Amino acid sequence: MITIFKTDISEEQESRVRQFLELFKEILKIDFDFEDCDNILRIETKDNITLHVEIVLNSNGYFCKELL
Numbered sequence: 001m002i003t004i005f006k007t008d009i010s011e012e013q014e015s016r017v018r019q020f021l022e023l024f025k026e027i028l029k030i031d032f033d034f035e036d037c038d039n040i041l042r043i044e045t046k047d048n049i050t051l052h053v054e055i056v057l058n059s060n061g062y063f064c065k066e067l068l
Helices: 011-021 050-059
Strands: 002-007 027-033 040-045 064-066
Antiparallel strands (some): 002 040
């Protein structure tokens, strides 16, 4: 399953955010697209953990919302 999020994460913050996301064993792959105006975060997962990703990143001061 691939989920795409709109974020306010910058290239400078990427490594810190990856540390949060690597705690999720369900995540298979993490990609960022900083050239997109929405600073896209794309994750590939085994299960639907969209809400959990949003909660963790938002509670740590980042904007993160699934793009539908």
